[in-house]
Amino acid sequence: MNELSELAEAGELARISELARVTDERLAGQASGAGARALLAAIVEEKPGPATATATATAAAAAGRRAPRSRRARRLLVGLAATAALAAAAVMGPVLxxxxxxxxxxxxxxxxxxxxxxxxxxxxxxxxxxxxxxxxxxxxxxxxxxxxxxxxxxxxxxxxxxxxxxxxxxxxxxxxxxxxxxxxxxxxxxxxxxxxxxxxxxxxxxxxxxxxAKPGEKYQAFAEAGRKGEMLEGYDADGRTVGKVAAEARRRGLRVVFRIIEPNPDGNGFGMGRDQSAKVGDHWYVWAAEPEQAGTVRLLVTEKHLRKNPVTGE
Structure with missing residues (x-):
């Protein structure tokens, strides 16, 4: 009679069946928690009851072997339980x-x-x-x-x-x-x-x-283009003509686009110009230079010179 038959006669397979009721779904999210540790400790520390000891001794006698072999079977069960807990932990995705x-x-x-x-x-x-x-x-x-x-x-x-x-x-x-x-x-x-x-x-x-930003992706947050580390580093576009600023940008290998703005009546702040398709001439004025995306600078411009920068309020 092989060892599997001995475990069956001793009622140990019934115990394995009971352990198997702790499913993956019930262990999900608990493999590293207090519950899993308590379960493993209970399995390891559990002592065999009288019925289990008697059944194991009877099975051993029938096979012509000594009862101590039951300890090997118990070590097998503990090993299976520990392996199941570790396997549940291994297949988890996000870890809490x-x-x-x-x-x-x-x-x-x-x-x-x-x-x-x-x-x-x-x-x-x-x-x-x-x-x-x-x-x-x-x-x-x-x-x-x-x-x-x-x-x-x-x-x-x-x-x-x-x-x-x-x-x-x-x-x-x-x-x-x-x-x-x-x-x-x-x-x-x-x-x-x-x-x-x-x-x-x-x-x-x-x-x-x-x-x-990814290649070709427009910036949703940006600093002034003349700031250190930006595309027009060290260059102040405030109040200069479009011709001068565009020439500097192109010298640095940058593409230039325009946004026509309309200053508020008090000179503080601005709105978008109604006609963004108007042709911007070199004699227009630049009030801010903004990075639009890698390799492209956006100039905020008006056709007339203003006494106050509507972007900075200065």
Whole structure:
């Protein structure tokens, strides 16, 4: 008689059947939690009852073998239970570490890692081009109602919080972010976009982070084109003629496009010109130069010279 027959006669297969009722669905999300650890500890520490010991001894006697072989069978069961728990953990996708209701402190998926450090959660963006729902998923798993969106930005706005909002929050609630380590750039190894949320954040928060633009993608966040690190670095276009600014842009290998603006009556602020198809002459005036996309600068212009820059209010 082989060992499988011995286990069947001893009633051990019935015990395996009972263990099998703990299905993958019931273990989902608990393989690394307190419940899984308690289950494994209970299996390991359980002592055989009288009925089990008697049945095992009877089966051993019938086979002409000694009862101690039952310990081998029990070690087999423990091994099977431990293997099942490890297998359940291995097939999990997003991982929520130490997931005990109200005490989870970290989360990870393919797009983001989040960890509680001191009095704030620090989220490291692993994939800046991922679906923004994956970022929100991580915060929601930790009980935080936080929305995150990454938008294409000109070089000096990459890693900055472009804008953010709050709803139903308290004075203690804080959102932040940037590039970490401080002063690094995304093309450096070990440099990441990060988002921070204060511990115990109430209500809802949402923030937008600037990310590198894909080829041909227009910027949704940008700095003035003359700023250090931007396409017209060191050049001040304010109040110059279109002819002069366009010549400088083309000298740098840039394409030039125009936006015709209409200043407000008081000179502070502006609206869009009604006819954007009008031909812009070299004698027109430039009030701001903005990066539109990689290799293209957008000039905000009027036909007449103005006493006050409507873009800057100066």
């Amino acid at each position: 570490l130490e997931r005990i209701p109200g005490t989870a402190t970290s989360y990870a998926n393919t797009a983001i890692d989040i960890e509680l450090r001191g009095d704030e959660y620090i989220a490291r963006i692993k994939d800046p081009f991922a679906d923004h729902a994956l970022y929100a998923e991580g915060f929601q798993a930790l009980g935080l109602n936080i929305g995150v969106d990454l938008i294409p930005a000109s070089p000096t706005r990459v890693g900055e919080i472009v804008r953010y909002g709050f709803a139903g929050t308290t004075r203690a609630d804080r959102l932040g972010g940037g590039l970490k380590p401080e002063g690094c750039t995304l093309d450096q190894e070990g440099c990441f976009l990060t988002a921070t949320v204060s511990k115990g954040f109430k209500g809802r928060g949402v923030f937008y982070l600037g990310r590198p």
